């Protein structure tokens with residue numbers, strides 16, 4: 161059989177394509193293209209989700225456009241006496257015209273639908289936000305998302321249309337409605353941000369999330385009865401932190417960084433079986449630890465997304481290789497290790513659960529556990545320390561509470577070692593818990609994230625019917641600072657959770673860990689304890705709540721039992737840490753430079 165060459169095919173092809181193109185660019189052809197644009201919107205794009213296909217659509221569009229330009233170019237240049245640059249311009253002009261004919265009506269149809277026909281059209285909000293999410297994207301290029309949403313709240317009220325299909329609801333009722341144990345909502349497309357990675361947190365369906373979450377709950381061993389086992393290790397890393405603080409003498413120490421060092425080291429050991437060596441003595445050989453760059457990376461996740469994802473993959477591979485004892489990264493060979501990753505993998509392998517062992521999912525979980533388990537704790541520690549630096553009288557009050565409780569006894573030789581650290585008592589210190597609650601309220605670790613959506617059923621929030629298939633954002637930042645929930649909402653007042661309960665109007669607005677069983681709002685004085693005792697019931701509630709709180713409590717108690725702290729006398733910008741708070745799913749903050757004075 162003789163295969164025809166391109167030169168043989170071309171004339172025939174041109175004979176078909178050229179008349180077709182002529183027809184298309186005639187008024188009738190342009191109208192047909194326009195109608196196709198509208199039809200593609202009304203019957204295809206309007207249904208289901210398309211965000212994951214966006215790169216494919218873009219590639220397809222580029223391919224078709226390039227094919228059009230090339231065909232026209234070939235057709236024009238094959239005419240006798242034609243000029244190449246004129247032919248090129250012609251090709252671009254015709255391709256542009258055809259694009260306009262198709263996309264113009266398509267986008268017009270989208271705009272008309274979203275503004276005048278959409279089920280959310282009656283909700284208030286910026287008009288451009290109703291037309292496209294690009295409006296939001298544009299705004300957060302210049303202002304952090306938590307501030308954008310807060311400004312909208314003060315302008316439009318508590319229910320705002322912030323996207324074509326999205327409502328932002330600034331009311332504590334929203335937490336339970338979208339994430340409580342009985343919610344019908346599922347996770348919104350926002351959770352696909354890790355794509356192509358998945359993590360237990362990013363799985364959007366109840367059926368997909370449940371089994372993996374159960375596996376992780378078992379592997380992390382974080383139910384409260386296991387937490388005491390981890391105290392010794394928390395104390396170990398907190399002890400290393402104290403040594404660095406002591407060594408800093410009269411020099412300021414950036415506690416944003418040091419709290420991250422502490423929490424990453426502890427989390428590294430817990431999740432992967434080895435610490436990152438960040439709090440080790442500077443003389444120790446930590447420089448060789450290639451994973452030690454993690455705090456800088458992860459605290460700027462949004463700025464270095466690809467690098468962070470690559471780091472997660474490397475950490476996961478390194479974990480698998482380290483203990484499998486062979487270069488092939490053989491999952492089956494991983495055994496006998498006491499860290500969460502080893503337990504997870506071993507159990508999944510035993511159950512022959514290949515889905516759980518998918519490498520992209522393990523990479524996603526490596527990132528999740530590292531960020532969720534460390535950054536959150538470090539952020540809360542940083543912000544409690546910041547607020548206590550602003551109000552030294554609160555440091556004294558906290559120290560007095562700890563001393564009076566008898567939960568802590570230091571070695572009499574003046575060293576920073578502890579003879580006693582009674583965590584069961586520390587857990588229940590009201591003022592300590594009040595300080596932590598206030599940091600979680602004012603500087604939530606997840607300020608706006610945790611976005612959910614209604615499914616095929618409408619739900620009611622604040623007396624408003626929220627239609628099916630609506631994305632719902634319930635930003636902790638604004639809800640925790642709303643005047644409808646707290647008196648003097650922007651002030652750090654730990655006593656509102658202890659003796660000054662009149663400063664709390666609606667305790668449901670404190671929701672640092674995702675929704676659990678709601679605290680009993682009629683017994684405000686016990687709320688700081690309720691946070692500790694909260695029964696985990698929401699599907700998406702943080703599994704590390706108890707562990708995170710224990711870390712924060714132990715570190716705070718150990719630091720405050722040994723030092724008082726203040727901003728450096730020449731600190732030009734003491735509010736820097738809070739001013740630089742940035743919403744990048746987890747919140748990140750600026751440097752907190754503190755000077756520590758040992759207690760006599």
Ligand code: HEM
Nearest residue numbers: 360361532533536537540605606610672673674702704708
């Ligand atoms: C102060 C400390 C902490 C805070 C404020 C915090 C907060 C949160 C919040 C708000 C969520 C829900 C996110 C969402 O809705 O998508 C979450 C999820 C999660 N947290 Fe924490 N967290 C803390 C500590 C920890 C620790 C120590 C771990 C240790 C393993 C941890 C592991 C996780 C995991 C795995 C998830 C995802 C759960 C799921 O989607 O099923 N967190 N955390």
